[in-house]
Amino acid sequence: MSKPFTFATGIYASGDWESASLVPQNVIDVLAKYTSLELNPEGVNVRIDSPELFEYPFLFITGHLPVFFTPRERANLKEYVRRGGFLFVDDHNHDIDGVFHKTMTAELERMFGKLKKIPNDHRLYRAFFEFPDGPPTTSHELNGWGDNLVHDYLMGIMDGDRIDVLYSNKDYSSEWHVKLTENRDRREVDDPAKIAVNIVVYALTR
């Protein structure tokens, strides 16, 4: 029996890695709903400075607080991406120039080089569902609680056209942390987790 897809959340020494603890279960649910992927029904939390990290080629990192990786965390993450791991980082703050955004992007660029805007016609947005306008907006961006700021692109560390590290400050963490079925009922936007399906399918097929 081959190993099923496992949604792994990265544990890092600084900040609040556990701030969106319902995200894994909700993403797994939506993957099960739309795809026939073999899925681990439960996500795992894995220390990003541990060798176990390499057993989970999809890694989700989120948080609100400033992030400063240890040298060992940096080395492990760098090697993780070199070997083919896919790192998805989401800013749980949903603001511009927030502390997580500033410190995390600095850390990512220190490890991997310059983050680039991902064009909105990238294959990521066609990997399963079609998102012709790029990343879908979240309820925060549509004034659920938030500030009416719409981030109309995602960023990434790219190898040519291939995304190795995906960075979002759209706060999908908040969006997917809420029970998705409830969330969908009270918004006009489409199922907000569809983009999660695209991200996972893209990571598996890039």
Add this chain to the structure above:
Amino acid sequence: MRVWLERGAHLLGIAIIAWFLVDSLRARPGTGLQVVEVEGLVAELRRWSTVAAPEEVHVTVDRAVSPVQREWLAALAAAGTRVRWDGDSVLPLAVALDPVPDPDGGTRIRVAAPPGRTLVLEDDAGAIDSVVSGGTGARFSTRSPLRGVRVRSGGFVAESALRDSISFRRLLVIGKVGWESGMVTGALEERGWQVDARLALSPHGDVVQGAPPEELDPARYSAVVVLDSAALVGPARLVRYVRDGGGLVITTRAASAAGLARLRVGRPGRVVPPVEPFDTSADPRGSLGLTAIVPAEDAVPLELRDDLVAVAARRVDRGRVVLVGYDDTWRWRMAGGANGVEEHRAWWAGLVASVARVEHTPLPAVADEAPLAAIVQLLGPPSARPADIATAGAFPRGWAFAALAAALLLQWLSRRLRGAP
């Protein structure tokens, strides 16, 4: 007494001169039996071809005979001279050079030689490698494409040049969306293959890369890699593709699930669970899950893990099939240590290269791949070196001349000492 001695020396001198006279009349240059070693062969061949051809030639082969010399001897034989040779010390040495069916290039070199000989592999740029031959000769492989190589051992040389250039078609990966299909496809693309893929993802459709047709054709795909049977359209088409000359790499689970037993490489055997966490201190493949293969009678085990067959191969009509028992080889790439990416890529490239159908374009090649075999082919098997002619050349004439000089000197000295005129 002294006078008798002088007369004896005088008569001996006359006899030797007479022998020289008779011998010069009998053994005209280029006639009779000529014995020659390789060192003087070129000069002799030139003389035999321009002055007079001997009736019989015996070549003592003690070092490499060049193709030109061999052909020249063969021409001499065709012109009526009886050509024989001996060479107890001739090293049976042969070399063959093949391009590896891998877009990353590479050359496979196989050398046949007796066990225990030091073999030096070289090309025009110099020595590449050296090895002591084992029971079946030696094998070399290089990452760089070589047009020609030489193998030296002692004074003997064999050389080979590429006979063909090869070109590739695309690869097709069939499976389901997951880490295995993603990382195997990635590894093969990194290696230079152009990969199409059909991967099952949901009841509503597959993920398709490229434009794979439903009918598989060896003219379109050099090889097909089947990791899972979920997206396999018509196993019968796959069997037909192999029989028509296509290459197939398929996992044990996919083969049994898709009803591909008719390929008869083997059947699934013992299932060994993966080692978790991955043990990077041992052979990386030791940590992978394994569905062992019980190979068919005419299948060839290619890789063993402990006493279990992990990879086996079989020729099916014009095509070749490799059956892979490992599960989740992506773990080797991700968790298999610092070299896991490169090792995983090279291993998969090797599997595909072992079955891939490639197009061959002949190249003009001049090579001396098996010198001893070429001598036998041209001049027949070796024969015993004639004992009576081994001393029939310079040796008796030299001694005869020395004896003549000694006899005349003795006679002259004796006469001077006794005051005779």
